Amino acid sequence: MTDRAMIIFENVSKDYPIYSQVRRGIKSFLFNINSAIKEIKNLKFQALIDASFIVEKGESLGIIGRNGEGKSTILSLIAGVIKPTKGKIKINGKVFSLLELGSGFHPELTGRENIILNGLLLGFTRSEILDKIEKIIEFSELGDFIEQPIRTYSSGMIARLGFSVVTAAKPDILLIDEVLAVGDFAFQKKCIKKMLQFKEDGVTIVFVSHDMDAVRKICDKVLWLENHQVKMIGKVEEVIEKYETSFIK
Numbered sequence: 001m002t003d004r005a006m007i008i009f010e011n012v013s014k015d016y017p018i019y020s021q022v023r024r025g026i027k028s029f030l031f032n033i034n035s036a037i038k039e040i041k042n043l044k045f046q047a048l049i050d051a052s053f054i055v056e057k058g059e060s061l062g063i064i065g066r067n068g069e070g071k072s073t074i075l076s077l078i079a080g081v082i083k084p085t086k087g088k089i090k091i092n093g094k095v096f097s098l099l100e101l102g103s104g105f106h107p108e109l110t111g112r113e114n115i116i117l118n119g120l121l122l123g124f125t126r127s128e129i130l131d132k133i134e135k136i137i138e139f140s141e142l143g144d145f146i147e148q149p150i151r152t153y154s155s156g157m158i159a160r161l162g163f164s165v166v167t168a169a170k171p172d173i174l175l176i177d178e179v180l181a182v183g184d185f186a187f188q189k190k191c192i193k194k195m196l197q198f199k200e201d202g203v204t205i206v207f208v209s210h211d212m213d214a215v216r217k218i219c220d221k222v223l224w225l226e227n228h229q230v231k232m233i234g235k236v237e238e239v240i241e242k243y244e245t246s247f248i249k
């Protein structure tokens with residue numbers, strides 16, 4: 001462990017319960033309630049198994065792997081949204097996360113109102129947000145749509161709004177989960193540029209993506225999850241190559 005370590009995972013596992021009895025039918029569940037409860041308590045799904053890694057200050061870690069391998073679970077653990085079942089997690093600094101698309105946005109509020117709401121939730125004062133809001137809107141390139149309720153937005157437009165709020169933040173640790181994928185090419189490029197700027201400013205980044213070119217541009221090292229375990233962690237090009245050839249076999 002070094003004093004520059006921003007994120008430390010030590011043998012971290014995360015289980016989720018499985019409700020198989022309930023799925024088998026509510027009637028059978030009710031008639032066998034005691035054994036059903038016992039079974040529920042014992043059944044678990046291992047979303048992440050025994051993961052250990054360190055991310056140092058200013059480093060960018062990419063997390064790759066197929067759907068359902070536990071990538072978002074790692075980000076939620078770093079963000080403190082969920083707790084590990086086993087193992088230790090240590091986080092140094094303020095975390096800002098752009099996790100699921102549109103989480104934290106209210107569909108009936110306009111883009112502008114959502115920026116203000118999100119800013120307040122992030123701990124900005126009202127006047128700080130009002131200072132930043134024109135810049136945020138400019139980054140989003142949403143034009144007049146910024147005055148429309150976001151239920152009228154496409155997923156790409158919601159991603160634009162989400163990332164634009166990020167640009168106003170000053171985090172120590174930035175978590176980005178796949179959100180860039182729904183944006184158009186020009187916006188993706190702009191977001192990558194902004195992330196590189198964060199990196200220059202010493203921000204530690206954890207970036208989950210299926211876009212290997214974006215991972216190459218942003219990350220210093222890559223963690224590959226397979227069977228809910230750390231299959232490999234190391235140099236960007238080496239890990240990506242192994243990951244990509246694993247599909248050919």
Ligand SMILES: Nc1ncnc2c1ncn2[C@@H]1O[C@H](COP(=O)(O)OP(=O)(O)O)[C@@H](O)[C@H]1O
Pocket residue numbers: 016017045046047065066067068069070071072073074
């Ligand atoms: N709240 C939850 N309850 C039960 N299972 C979950 C929950 N969240 C995630 N999972 C399961 O954990 C596994 C890992 O999920 P996730 O971390 O979202 O994968 P990824 O981001 O790599 O696609 C998946 O199989 C998913 O179904």
Ligand SMILES: [Mg+2]
Pocket residue numbers: 071072073177
């Ligand atoms: Mg995910």
